[in-house]
Structure formats: structure tokens, C-alpha cells
Amino acid sequence: MKKISIVIPAHNEEGNVALVYEKISQVFSGLSDYDFEIIFVNDGSRDQTQQKLEELSRKYDEVKFIEFSRNFGHQPAVKAGMDHAHGNAVISMDGDLQHPPELIPELIKKWEEGNDIVFTVRKYPKEISLFKRRTSDFFYKILSKLSDVNLTKGGGSDFRLMDANAVEVMRSFNEDDLFLRGLTSWMGFKQAGIEFTANERLSGQSSYNIKKMITFAFTGITAFSVKPLYIAAYLGFLFSGLSVVGYGIYVIHSFITETEISGWASLIMTIVFFGGLQLIILGIIGIYLGKIFKQVKERPNYIIKNKNF
Secondary structure, eight states: OEEEEEEEEESSOTTTHHHHHHHHHHHHHTOTTEEEEEEEEEOSOSSSHHHHHHHHHHHOTTEEEEEESSOOOHHHHHHHHHHTOOSSEEEEOOTTSOSOGGGHHHHHHHHHTTOSEEEEEEEOOTTSOHHHHHHHHHHHHHHHHHSSOOOOTTTTOSOEEEEHHHHHHHHHOOOSSOOHHHHHHHHOSSEEEEEEEOOOOOSSOOOOOHHHHHHHHHHHHHHSOOHHHHHHHHHHHHHHHHHHHHHHHHHHHHHHHSOOOOOHHHHHHHHHHHHHHHHHHHHHHHHHHHHHHHHHTTOOSOOEEEEOO
């Protein structure tokens, strides 16, 4: 009997963990050829999530939990679950039931057809705001342009199935700024996608705000490409060339007309513009230097406080 490990990061999900187990258990009751385990990763929850997980684990042998010493983030939580999973395949999904457990049989079917990685392509329901849709589409478009990975629009969901061989490769990565969606695409292997419509969050509030989304976007872009550095260099050459041409035009105009071009406001605007451009370029370089700084320290992606297996 093949075993499926399901990894679920949980941050303040006290109202959802029992329902998630119930839903997944119902799905596997119809999959008699497969055994399963659920690995909940408590990512520094401040509510009763840990107590709920301990209660579930005492009632059901399939429930495992990993408790972090603090909040390390969604991506380290998924990686921790993968590091401790021992199934023939590993499915990662969120703990708020926006990723429908009913899709698990289809993921397994695609895997049994010979695919090493089965990712999901998220379709937003009509209730989702236009801003959310547009920003999501814009992110994947920019990421594909600026990085060396090609993510399908909406295909960046962390709801996916990975064969044990692919998971073993994932375990070997020791990157500080994890971007598992990009790593999964970069790894290769035989992959297939399945579309799904995200459900409404069942309980609690999402901690994924605009600030975290922007940080996540920068992580995805800088983790897989140095193109922003090239863009910064190209901008430097471009504006240096324009300044030389502009100054040449000014000198020629002064000689021909025997006048000087005055304009305090335009001078200040030019200084401010190029000062801002320099700060942007320095910021891009600083992001990469910061990533190097954090990577060379080789701190772990997460620290486990407690686990039951």
C-alpha cells in the first residue's frame, strides 16, 4: 500500500485543523489503496492551534505535528514538513481549506500516470477583487520576465504533489530565502498541472498582507535571477549617455546663440531624479548583498521546539 504524506503549515488555525483532518480523512476513505499521514507544522501560532494538534494526534495515529520555536514563515514550514515526510508522494496544502482536499484523488491520479510533480493552477472565484486578480497576474508575468523560471499564471500555488524522488532533491536545498514555487519549476522532472477554484477561508484571518506579498515577490525575483542587476547597469549606461548628449547639445546651443540656458527648477528636478535613480540601483544591489549576508551565516531555515514523531 502506497503512503501519501500531506504537509500543512498552520499559523493561528485553531478553528481549521480539526476540519482539515476530517475532510482529508473522508477523501482517503474512498482511496482504499493508499495509506496517509498528515504532518501539521505549527508555525509559531499564538492561539490554541498547538493544543488542538496535540488533541488530534492523541485521537488519530495519522496526525503528526511539528512545532516551531517561533514564526519562521510559510515556506520554511512547508520545507520542514517535506524534510520529515516519508510517503511515496508528498502533498503540500494550506490549512485554511482554500485548497480543496477533494482534489487529492486527481493529484494522485496524475502522479500514477507518471508525473513526478503535479502542480495546481489557481482560478479565483468571482468574489475575489479585481485588484487581487490583476496583482497576481502581474506578479507572475514580471517573475517570468525577470527570472530564469517560468511559472504558469496562477500556477504558483503551494498546493502540489511531489514524488518522493523530487522531495529528496528538495531536502538537499539549503537556501536562506526559500521560494518553493520557483524551486519546484526549476527542478525539472516530469510535471503536470490541474486547475482548481480556491475556496473561501473557512475560519480565522489571513496573515498574508500586502507587505508580505511584496516581500514574497522580491524573494521570488531575486532568488532566481540577476537580471535586476543587469537592468541597473543598463540604466546607468543609458542615463550617462543621455547626460553626455544633453551636455553636448547645451554647449553647442550656447556657442551658436551666445546665451546660457538658465533654470533652477529644472536643475533641481534633474538632481532629484538622478539621486532617486541611484538609490534604486543601490537598493537592488543591497537586496542581493543582503541575501548573500544571510546565506553565508548558514542559519537553519527553522528551529523545531517539539514534535510527536
